[in-house]
Amino acid sequence: MDQPDIIRTADEAQRAHDMLIQLLLDDDLRKRILGPESVDPEGLIVASIRANADVLCWLLGHQHNTTFETNLEGVERMLRKLGIEIIDLGGLQWPM
DSSP, X not given: OOOOSOOOOHHHHHHHHHHHHHHHHOHHHHHHHHOGGGGOTTSHHHHHHHXXXXXXXXXXXXXXXXXXXXXXXXXXXXXXXXXXXXXXXXXOOOOO
């Protein structure tokens, strides 16, 4: 396995998270940046921003939002039911 060229810092992930959350919370800002169609709370733009924020919350270990973790566990459960083996690579280390 090759080491990735870029690994983001926790500060970069937190910054991205905070910007996405601000877009979710501020309809006017979202409208000015992404256009009038972005105001629909059930629309694709809001859903996309929310999904990205969910991943960043998971990455940052935020306990207030476990959506991505729950979804990931569900996918893993379905794959196992289909007989697909999930291999934990958590113990692997990048070559020095």
